[in-house]
Amino acid sequence: MSPTVPNGIPTGHAALDDALPGQGWPVGEMTELLTDCSGHGELSLLMPLLAGAETEGSWRVWVAPPHLPGVSALAAAGVRSRHLIVVRADTAGERVWAMRQALRSGVCSVVVGWLDRVDNALLRRLQLAVREAAIPLILFRPLPQAQHASPAALRLQLSARAAGVLRIDILKRRGAPANQPLYLQGAGFDAPPAMAPTRCAAPPALVLIA
Amino acid sequence: MRWLALVFPDWPMQALFRNPSHTRPLAVAHRQRVCALDATALAQGVRPGQGVADALAIAPDLLVRPKSSEAERSALREAAGCTLRYTPRVVLEDDGLLLDIAGSTRLFGGLDALLRHLRSDLAAAGFRALSACAPTPRAARWLARATPGQCVADDDHALAEALAALPLRAMEADASLLALLADSGLRTVGEVMKLPRDALARRDAAGLRRLLDQALGQRPDPRPYFETPPQIDSRLELPIPRHDIDVLLFAANRLFNACCTQLAAVHAGIESCRLELEHEHHPPTVLTLTLGTPSRDARRMALLTREHLARLALPEAVGALRLKAAHWIELAGRSEDLFGPLAPSPARRQEAGRLLIEHLRARLGPDRVYALSACADHRPERSQQQVEPGPGTSAAAQGGRRPLWLLPEPRLLQTIRNQPWRTGPLQLVSGPERIESGWWDTDGEASPGDALRDYFVALGTDHARLWIYREHLPPHRWYLHGLFA
Numbered sequence: 001m002s003p004t005v006p007n008g009i010p011t012g013h014a015a016l017d018d019a020l021p022g023q024g025w026p027v028g029e030m031t032e033l034l035t036d037c038s039g040h041g042e043l044s045l046l047m048p049l050l051a052g053a054e055t056e057g058s059w060r061v062w063v064a065p066p067h068l069p070g071v072s073a074l075a076a077a078g079v080r081s082r083h084l085i086v087v088r089a090d091t092a093g094e095r096v097w098a099m100r101q102a103l104r105s106g107v108c109s110v111v112v113g114w115l116d117r118v119d120n121a122l123l124r125r126l127q128l129a130v131r132e133a134a135i136p137l138i139l140f141r142p143l144p145q146a147q148h149a150s151p152a153a154l155r156l157q158l159s160a161r162a163a164g165v166l167r168i169d170i171l172k173r174r175g176a177p178a179n180q181p182l183y184l185q186g187a188g189f190d191a192p193p194a195m196a197p198t199r200c201a202a203p204p205a206l207v208l209i210a
Numbered sequence: 211m212r213w214l215a216l217v218f219p220d221w222p223m224q225a226l227f228r229n230p231s232h233t234r235p236l237a238v239a240h241r242q243r244v245c246a247l248d249a250t251a252l253a254q255g256v257r258p259g260q261g262v263a264d265a266l267a268i269a270p271d272l273l274v275r276p277k278s279s280e281a282e283r284s285a286l287r288e289a290a291g292c293t294l295r296y297t298p299r300v301v302l303e304d305d306g307l308l309l310d311i312a313g314s315t316r317l318f319g320g321l322d323a324l325l326r327h328l329r330s331d332l333a334a335a336g337f338r339a340l341s342a343c344a345p346t347p348r349a350a351r352w353l354a355r356a357t358p359g360q361c362v363a364d365d366d367h368a369l370a371e372a373l374a375a376l377p378l379r380a381m382e383a384d385a386s387l388l389a390l391l392a393d394s395g396l397r398t399v400g401e402v403m404k405l406p407r408d409a410l411a412r413r414d415a416a417g418l419r420r421l422l423d424q425a426l427g428q429r430p431d432p433r434p435y436f437e438t439p440p441q442i443d444s445r446l447e448l449p450i451p452r453h454d455i456d457v458l459l460f461a462a463n464r465l466f467n468a469c470c471t472q473l474a475a476v477h478a479g480i481e482s483c484r485l486e487l488e489h490e491h492h493p494p495t496v497l498t499l500t501l502g503t504p505s506r507d508a509r510r511m512a513l514l515t516r517e518h519l520a521r522l523a524l525p526e527a528v529g530a531l532r533l534k535a536a537h538w539i540e541l542a543g544r545s546e547d548l549f550g551p552l553a554p555s556p557a558r559r560q561e562a563g564r565l566l567i568e569h570l571r572a573r574l575g576p577d578r579v580y581a582l583s584a585c586a587d588h589r590p591e592r593s594q595q596q597v598e599p600g601p602g603t604s605a606a607a608q609g610g611r612r613p614l615w616l617l618p619e620p621r622l623l624q625t626i627r628n629q630p631w632r633t634g635p636l637q638l639v640s641g642p643e644r645i646e647s648g649w650w651d652t653d654g655e656a657s658p659g660d661a662l663r664d665y666f667v668a669l670g671t672d673h674a675r676l677w678i679y680r681e682h683l684p685p686h687r688w689y690l691h692g693l694f695a
Contacts, residue, residue, distance in 0.1 A: 039674030160673035
């Protein structure tokens with residue numbers, strides 16, 4: 001959209017790519033996914049990102065996931081669970097610290113974190129760390145946090161519209177504001193087929209109901 | 211120019227404290243007499259040779275520690291280890307080292323460059339040395355003691371001239387003998403050299419002549435070379451017991467730097483080491499630093515120490531630090547990456563990944579950072595396990611479609627009108643998938659490992675897709691086991 005926005009990493013969902021300023025998940029920026037419930041395919045949204053760009057010795061880090069990641073489902077989505085570092089941390093400070101370490105290490109291709117209420121100063125520190133790391137940082141946060149300001153470049157609100165249909169409201173993005181919600185649905189949405197280890201693999205089948 | 215002599219000024223103090231940075235004057239005493247002191251004490255008027263009582267009268271806040279020969283020996287070995295990178299031929303002296311650098315001067319780009327590297331290595335370990343070069347070890351040492359910085363070329367005449375200018379005290383001979391010569395009106399080494407041999411012999415000073423001959427290279431002067439012990443055990447005292455992390459880290463860094471330089475000299479690395487923080491009234495606090503991969507990276511050790519220290523509650527201020535590392539592992543040489551840090555090689559990325567993991571573990575706890583791997587078991591709660599992150603084989607994934615979130619413990623669901631219920635009735639979408647396994651895991655009478663279940667994908671009233679199961683046996687309870695997130 002704007003020529004100054006650097007290219008993102010394709011999300012694997014064409015409709016979502018088109019709505020994002022960098023045609024994908026922003027790199028070197030924080031992305032917030034705001035959602036209140038689980039089981040709508042909100043994590044599946046990230047599977048192409050986690051499966052893609054599989055280079056030797058590159059790690060993915062999950063900081064404080066709320067449940068146990070299912071290895072079978074990860075494998076089905078093409079994510080190598082042995083290169084996925086799961087970090088359990090209790091306090092927001094520890095979580096932010098762990099994410100910053102992961103960002104600074106220079107060996108991670110994506111960092112995903114779960115954060116509740118957190119100090120804006122801590123968020124800004126994360127923002128600085130991710131700028132230098134130049135990889136995507138995805139934060140899952142509870143929906144009420146949408147009312148608080150955040151340095152994240154992209155904020156998406158995720159909710160369920162119907163069975164197997166994920167509704168995405170773009171609350172904040174670089175460039176023109178979005179006023180239409182997106183609906184993502186697909187047969188393989190819960191567990192998208194394993195993708196070839198390239199960034200620009202074909203996205204899974206997707207239906208856009210606007 | 212073959213020998214480089216290093217002399218550590220105020221060695222009794224350096225050996226104990228390694229040039230600490232602090233404001234209180236500091237002195238080391240031997241038999242109630244000051245034998246070494248720092249610049250602050252000197253500025254306040256304390257002088258070497260003074261009685262401790264006099265020194266304390268002059269500088270009331272002077273810290274006095276007894277001289278420790280054991281600390282001196284061990285510190286000297288450590289300093290020698292730091293120089294082994296530059297030559298394998300290192301000789302230990304009382305308060306210094308002699309290095310045979312004939313074979314390595316060119317390798318390091320000349321004497322100046324070698325000295326620069328050497329000094330920075332020693333400084334990182336907390337040592338400060340005066341140096342001089344000469345064709346013979348004894349001459350080098352005398353020069354370093356009297357006129358540090360001098361470098362005498364490989365030429366008999368130049369050597370004799372340089373030695374002749376030295377004051378008598380440069381000669382490391384018996385003090386009474388030197389006093390005798392001084393009383394005879396002799397002031398320099400050159401004047402002693404001019405004395406006839408039999409004149410010296412008549413004054414019981416034949417030994418002096420031998421020393422002179424050795425210094426001039428006219429008599430052999432064999433010396434045993436230092437050999438590294440295959441372990442590190444170095445200790446560093448703090449002048450004042452301290453609590454603050456920064457001070458402790460600064461001191462620990464000196465130990466780490468010395469340790470890593472020694473390891474570099476023998477092309478080895480360590481996988482773990484122990485850092486003991488000694489207290490006055492409590493047993494030492496022990497930090498075990500696990501490096502993940504064999505390494506000799508002082509920064510990595512410092513990083514881990516910082517995390518450990520941030521987490522620890524010390525029972526008392528720390529008076530001394532001790533680093534112990536055994537089990538050296540030979541490290542293969544490594545090629546540098548052509549594109550440097552821009553495109554690190556897979557091996558380097560693996561290593562950096564290990565470092566990240568150890569770093570996270572140091573602060574959060576070892577069992578809180580892990581990866582997952584599938585294992586060959588049909589029971590969902592046993593189909594995966596925590597493993598060490600990194601390459602490795604994972605058992606083939608089992609069964610049908612599985613959710614991305616698994617609950618650590620299946621959660622009992624309400625049943626209303628024979629229907630599973632979670633904030634509303636759950637609608638079964640697909641299933642059942644029967645999982646019947648684990649009868650062999652009997653534990654006594656009951657068989658808790660036994661799983662007889664029918665799994666369904668269910669849809670909640672909030673459109674969430676859930677993975678639930680019903681017990682195969684009565685009372686046919688429903689459980690929530692996962693979420694298709």
